[in-house]
Structure formats: structure tokens, C-alpha cells
Amino acid sequence: MQVEWYGQSAFRLTDGEHTVVIDPFADVSALTASGRRWDYPAITGVEADLLLVTHEHLDHNGVEAIGGNPVTLRSTAGRLPSPIGEILAIASEHDEAAGTERGPNTLFAFTLGDWRVAHLGDLGQRALRAEQTAALGTIDLLFVPVGNGPTIGPEQATEIAATVGARVIVPMHYRTERIDFLEPVDAFTDLARHAQRLDAPTFEVEAVAAGDRPVVIVPKAP
Numbered sequence: 023m024q025v026e027w028y029g030q031s032a033f034r035l036t037d038g039e040h041t042v043v044i045d046p047f048a049d050v051s052a053l054t055a056s057g058r059r060w061d062y063p064a065i066t067g068v069e070a071d072l073l074l075v076t077h078e079h080l081d082h083n084g085v086e087a088i089g090g091n092p093v094t095l096r097s098t099a100g101r102l103p104s105p106i107g108e109i110l111a112i113a114s115e116h117d118e119a120a121g122t123e124r125g126p127n128t129l130f131a132f133t134l135g136d137w138r139v140a141h142l143g144d145l146g147q148r149a150l151r152a153e154q155t156a157a158l159g160t161i162d163l164l165f166v167p168v169g170n171g172p173t174i175g176p177e178q179a180t181e182i183a184a185t186v187g188a189r190v191i192v193p194m195h196y197r198t199e200r201i202d203f204l205e206p207v208d209a210f211t212d213l214a215r216h217a218q219r220l221d222a223p224t225f226e227v228e229a230v231a232a233g234d235r236p237v238v239i240v241p242k243a244p
Contacts, residue, residue, distance in 0.1 A: 023135045023163075026224040027241040029062030030081050030201075031143065031194045033165060034070070037135035040106045043070040043092070044130065044141045044165070048084025059202040063244055071105040076143025077116060077127045097128055106134055112157050116172065117146040124172055131158055137227060140186065141165040144173045144195060155185055163227060164188035169196035169204030176210035183236065190231050191238045198243040207240055214238040 026034040031045040046068075050060050060081075069090030075083045078097050085094055093104055099113040110131040116124035124146060131140040140161040150158075164183055167173035173195055174182075183191045191214075197204040211217040217238040218230060230239050 023137055023227045024224060025163075025192070025227060025241075027192075027194070027244065028065050028223070029198070029244055031076070031141070031165070031167065032065065032082075033141070033192075033194075034068060035134055035139065040072065040134065041070045041090075042072045042074065042106065042132070042134060043068060043088050044074045045076055045082040045143065046073070046084045046087045047081045048087040050081055050084075052080060059200075061200040072109075074109070074130050074141065075128075076130065076141065077125060079116075079124075079144065082144065095130075097126060099128060104132070106132060108132070110157065112154055114143075114145055114150075114154060115147050116144050118148050129154065129158065131161065137162045139163045139165075140188075142167060142182070146173050149178065150182060150185070158186050161186040161188050163190045163192070165192045165194050167195035168193040168207060168210040171204050175205065176213055179210060180213045189234065189236060190227055191236060193238065193240060200243050211238055211240060 023037045033044050035042045046065050054060050065087040070088050070092040073092040073094040075096035099111045102109045112129040114127045114129050115121035116127040127143045129142050166179045168176050168179045193207050193210050196207045219240045223241045223244040
């Protein structure tokens with residue numbers, strides 16, 4: 023399975039038969055107008071069969087950037103049909119105050135190819151609740167925010183990755199040379215026993231997996 027990172031929490035996953043895009047961004051002028059730097063390239067020429075949006079913030083819900091007339095699931099919960107099979111959408115919060123500060127967030131889990139995948143969006147809870155953990159089950163490929171601020175940070179992300187038994191952990195939603203907010207990824211990789219920084223934003227999951235040994239994979243910022 024191939025994964026491509028577009029920056030922030032936006033990813034494209036494809037198994038050669040189906041393509042899934044999660045949390046794309048489009049017009050972020052309101053963000054840059056507030057004085058923040060955002061230099062990630064625009065997402066163009068990308069088509070998908072399935073488009074997932076974890077929450078309705080402008081750096082995550084740019085559905086207009088994605089072509090191909092995808093089935094779109096956004097800011098929802100339940101067990102939902104899709105072109106790749108059942109999508110598990112778990113309700114969560116973007117903050118530690120039951121969603122009263124930054125709103126709701128969806129944890130998405132699904133199977134693509136031979137991999138059980140979870141994308142945690144902008145999870146901001148202090149920890150996963152027991153019911154959320156049970157619903158997620160065992161995850162092979164985990165996309166998890168690590169940049170602190172409006173989401174969880176390195177310690178919480180590390181604990182969640184261990185709890186769900188993730189084999190490949192991809193950090194997201196952190197500071198890079200393209201943006202000037204959030205915290206860098208370094209504190210998260212420092213906690214990992216095995217971490218690999220790539221020289222491209224695209225990688226094959228099978229090529230970076232290390233058997234049953236958890237490995238943190240940090241794609242190059244686009």
C-alpha cells in the first residue's frame with residue numbers, strides 16, 4: 023500500500039485498486055490572514071474513491087481539492103458503508119473539555135489491502151476512553167497527531183500507539199519548515215525505539231514495516 027503525505031493531517035492511501043484521501047486542505051487564506059505561515063503546496067490533480075474528513079476546520083476539510091467524485095464521510099460516527107468496505111467512525115473531541123472549546127473530532131478506522139488503518143484526526147482528549155479503545159481494536163497503520171497545542175502531544179500519542187498495537191506509526195499535525203505553529207516532531211521520535219525519517223513524502227508501507235516491531239515513519243514534508 024502506498025501512502026502520500028501532503029502536510030498537516032492530509033494523506034492519500036492507495037492499494038492499487040482503491041484510493042482513500044483523509045483530511046485534505048484547500049483554501050487556507052483565513053489561516054494565513056491571522057498571521058500564521060502556511061507554505062504547504064496546494065493539493066491538485068488528486069482523485070479518490072473515498073474521502074474522509076475528521077472535523078470541520080479549514081486545514082482538514084478542503085473537500086473541493088479532491089476529484090473523482092468520491093464517497094465523502096465527514097464529521098460523523100457509526101459503522102458506515104463505503105467503496106472499500108465498512109468504515110468505523112468513532113466520536114471523540116478536539117479538546118480536553120468535552121468538545122466545548124474546539125468541537126468534535128472523528129477517529130476513522132478501516133481496512134485497506136492487508137492493513138488495518140486508523141487516522142485520529144485532531145484528537146485533543148487527555149486520553150482515549152475505554153469505549154473508544156475497545157472500538158478501535160488492533161491497528162496496523164496509525165496516523166496520530168503529535169504537535170501539542172490543540173491536539174495531543176508526544177507522550178499521549180506514544181501511549182495510544184502502544185495501546186492499539188500499531189506496527190507502523192506516522193506522526194502528523196506538527197511543525198515543519200512549511201508552518202510556524204504547533205511543536206516539532208522531534209519529541210515524539212525521541213520517545214520511539216525505532217524511527218525512520220524519509221527523504222520523500224511518499225512511501226510503501228510494506229517497505230518500511232519491521233515485522234511486529236513498532237516503527238515510527240516520518241515522511242519528508244512536501
